[in-house]
Amino acid sequence: MKRALSVTRDENFAQWYQAVVAEADLAETSPVRGCMIVKPWGYGVWELIQAALDKRIKETGHENCYFPLFIPMSFIAQEASHVEGFAKEMAVVTHHRLKSVDGKLVVDPDSKLEEPLIVRPTSETIIGDAFRRWVSSHRDLPVLINQWANVVRWEMRTRLFLRTSEFLWQEGHTAHADEADAREETRKMLEVYREIVEDVLAVPVIAGEKPENERFPGAVNTYSIEAMMQDGKALQAGTSHYLGTNFAHAQNIRFQGASGELEFCHTTSWGVSTRLVGGVIMTHGDDDGLRLPPAIAPKQIVVVPMLRDKPEDSEVLAYCEALKADLDDLVALKAPLRAHVDKKPVRAANKRWDWARRGAPIILEIGPRDASNGMVTMIRRDRLRDGDKIVSVGMPRADFLATAPALLAEIQKNLFEEAKARLDANIRADLTSFDAIADYFGKAAEDDEASAFKGWVRAPWARPTGAELEQVETRLKALKLTLRNIPLGQGAASGTCVFTGRPAVEEILIARAY
Numbered sequence: 001m002k003r004a005l006s007v008t009r010d011e012n013f014a015q016w017y018q019a020v021v022a023e024a025d026l027a028e029t030s031p032v033r034g035c036m037i038v039k040p041w042g043y044g045v046w047e048l049i050q051a052a053l054d055k056r057i058k059e060t061g062h063e064n065c066y067f068p069l070f071i072p073m074s075f076i077a078q079e080a081s082h083v084e085g086f087a088k089e090m091a092v093v094t095h096h097r098l099k100s101v102d103g104k105l106v107v108d109p110d111s112k113l114e115e116p117l118i119v120r121p122t123s124e125t126i127i128g129d130a131f132r133r134w135v136s137s138h139r140d141l142p143v144l145i146n147q148w149a150n151v152v153r154w155e156m157r158t159r160l161f162l163r164t165s166e167f168l169w170q171e172g173h174t175a176h177a178d179e180a181d182a183r184e185e186t187r188k189m190l191e192v193y194r195e196i197v198e199d200v201l202a203v204p205v206i207a208g209e210k211p212e213n214e215r216f217p218g219a220v221n222t223y224s225i226e227a228m229m230q231d232g233k234a235l236q237a238g239t240s241h242y243l244g245t246n247f248a249h250a251q252n253i254r255f256q257g258a259s260g261e262l263e264f265c266h267t268t269s270w271g272v273s274t275r276l277v278g279g280v281i282m283t284h285g286d287d288d289g290l291r292l293p294p295a296i297a298p299k300q301i302v303v304v305p306m307l308r309d310k311p312e313d314s315e316v317l318a319y320c321e322a323l324k325a326d327l328d329d330l331v332a333l334k335a336p337l338r339a340h341v342d343k344k345p346v347r348a349a350n351k352r353w354d355w356a357r358r359g360a361p362i363i364l365e366i367g368p369r370d371a372s373n374g375m376v377t378m379i380r381r382d383r384l385r386d387g388d389k390i391v392s393v394g395m396p397r398a399d400f401l402a403t404a405p406a407l408l409a410e411i412q413k414n415l416f417e418e419a420k421a422r423l424d425a426n427i428r429a430d431l432t433s434f435d436a437i438a439d440y441f442g443k444a445a446e447d448d449e450a451s452a453f454k455g456w457v458r459a460p461w462a463r464p465t466g467a468e469l470e471q472v473e474t475r476l477k478a479l480k481l482t483l484r485n486i487p488l489g490q491g492a493a494s495g496t497c498v499f500t501g502r503p504a505v506e507e508i509l510i511a512r513a514y
Contacts, residue, residue: 004288004357013231018160020281023357024290027160034158034165038274041358042161044298045277046168050148052200052295053170053272056192062144062172067126069150070117075125079250082124085217089153091119091165119152124218124243124269127173128251135175135255135265142185143175161278162235162514169273175253175265179244182266183221186242189270190223193238201276202293202416203227203283204423205237206509208485211461213469216269220244226484226509228423229282232453234484234511237279240270278514283419290359291381293415294408295333299340301404302360306348306367317343319371323364323397332405333412356381361411362404365392376400382411426455427509434475434498437510441479456511460504461486462497472499476510484509 005023007015021027026042029035038046054064070093076083097111120126131143148170158164172189176182190207197203205225215222219241227237248254248264257263284291294300303320307313320341327339342351348365355363356379363379370376374397383391431437441454464472476482486508493504 004353008287009230009285014159016285016287017278017282020285020290020357021160024281024359025357026277026281026290029160032165034155036160036164036166038168041298042277045280045292045296046274048296048298049196049200049276050170053192053196054148056196057146057170057172060144060188060192062146062174064147065145066147066149067120067123067130069120071120071123071126073116073118075129075251076118078125079218079247082218082247082250086121086153089155090121091152091154093117093119120149121151121153122269122271123147123149123171123173124247124267125251128247128253128267131173131175131248131253131265131267132251135253137256138177138258141175141177141255141265142181144172144185145174146170146172159278161274161281163275167274169271171269171271174268175248176267177255177257177263177265179266182244182268183242186221186223186240186268186270189268190225190238190240193240193270193272194225196272197225197227197237197276197279198416200293200295201280201283202295202412202419203237203279204416204420206423206485206487208487208509210239210485211463211469211483211508212465213473214483214485216241218243218246220246223488224485226511227279227283228419228426228456228511229279229514230285230422231282232426232455232512234456234482234509234513235275235279235282236484236513237276238270238272241268243267243269284359284415286384288353288384289357291415292359292361294361294412297338297359297361299338299355299360300332300408301327301337301339301362301364302355303339303341303364303366304348304351304355305341305343306365307345308368310368312368312371316366316368316371317341320366323366323376326401327404330401330405332408337405337408352379356384361408364400370394374398380407380411382414427458428455429458429507431457431459432495432498437481437498438479441481441512454512456484456509458487458507458509459498460493460495461506461508462500462502462504463506464497464500468500475499480512481510482513484511484513 005019009016027036027038030037094116095107095111097108098105099108152166155165194207205227207225210222221242223240225237227235245264247267253265254262305316305320324339324341330337365377378393493506495504497504
């Protein structure tokens with residue numbers, strides 16, 4: 001049987017991804033280069049991710065706030081390594097007015113701003129300025145805030161959800177009296193991200209520390225969670241940064257300690273973005289479209305009436321509405337179950353495929369015979385096919401209602417376990433030299449989207465720094481590889497570093513990445 005998408009993952013993973021975004025009605029490109037319009041189904045997924053994360057952020061003692069979209073250039077320039085990391089991606093506002101010249105709108109040269117404004121790429125500097133005013137004593141600490149916002153990083157090569165010039169995210173920012181408290185915060189929020197991505201998005205990850213060259217600009221330590229996509233590439237799914245006192249020194253964030261001495265605050269920042277939606281697509285999608293974990297499906301169970309422009313259609317619709325009402329009374333995955341009746345005047349088969357492409361976890365097809373006999377015909381999106389055959393199961397309505405919450409929980413679990421098995425099976429730990437790693441990955445194709453599947457390598461590492469680390473980057477870049485993270489919870493290292501030949505102190509993940 002023909003697949004629902006025009007391209008498969010094996011044929012061209014990049015084109016398949018774009019097809020899923022379009023056919024699942026998640027988003028589309030906008031008239032502004034590099035930006036996207038997130039459509040209701042895609043935004044519904046993001047809202048559910050946002051709600052789950054926001055709940056956990058507040059449970060850990062943080063409060064939401066909002067800071068301006070525009071940041072004075074002088075604020076950005078206060079932290080040299082920070083501005084260097086973002087300088088090539090910044091959008092800058094220099095004027096504040098237009099005027100009409102010969103019937104055309106142009107920038108009014110007389111409206112030049114006294115100081116250029118940066119369109120927010122991240123908010124450490126402007127939030128640090130507020131911390132400077134808010135904190136004067138150790139009694140004011142810790143400060144624990146978060147904001148949900150949009151940011152702009154002027155990307156040259158964009159892809160919907162994964163890398164766009166404007167995207168949505170949350171960014172947490174905290175200030176602490178001592179290093180130990182700030183470091184505990186950094187690791188705590190990394191664990192919150194791991195829990196959200198694994199338990200809610202059903203995407204398995206590996207948590208670890210970024211090597212020096214991959215740190216957030218201005219950070220002392222950066223930690224990440226890394227997820228494996230179906231093409232073997234890594235996706236950085238969330239980051240948490242211990243900033244030390246770097247930003248505090250730059251912005252004079254000081255407090256009077258218990259002893260009366262002035263001390264600099266230790267700060268942190270952490271964030272995830274709409275990139276997570278792209279990660280869900282590339283982790284769970286198949287050649288028929290998206291498969292959504294029930295926890296983030298805007299509609300978990302979609303009821304499709306099979307209407308035929310006959311008198312019995314009204315009975316079918318009434319049965320479907322009553323079924324939805326019963327489903328609405330249920331709780332699944334610790335939240336009210338989300339059901340929907342698709343009453344669009346479209347052939348039932350077309351509606352079925354529309355919801356299959358969108359990834360609705362369960363689709364119920366209801367015809368006149370089902371309605372009169374108190375039955376449902378169920379299709380599970382995670383087990384859509386047996387070979388080329390669509391798998392549907394007929395069962396009494398009462399039986400389905402009794403098992404629906406457990407079925408959704410089972411689908412959530414199955415998607416995670418499928419992805420976890422793929423992750424575990426595709427990390428090589430037996431390549432102990434750079435030549436062996438280079439042979440494994442092979443020469444990167446000019447168009448690396450078409451390159452053959454390769455997983456990750458976990459290799460011995462001696463933490464090179466400075467010029468030696470730059471050499472490592474150069475060698476990896478030739479193969480289009482990157483250092484991902486140093487997994488947490490490692491035991492004693494053995495062997496020699498694949499780059500330096502010195503005794504290894506730990507292991508590091510190496511992969512091609514988005």
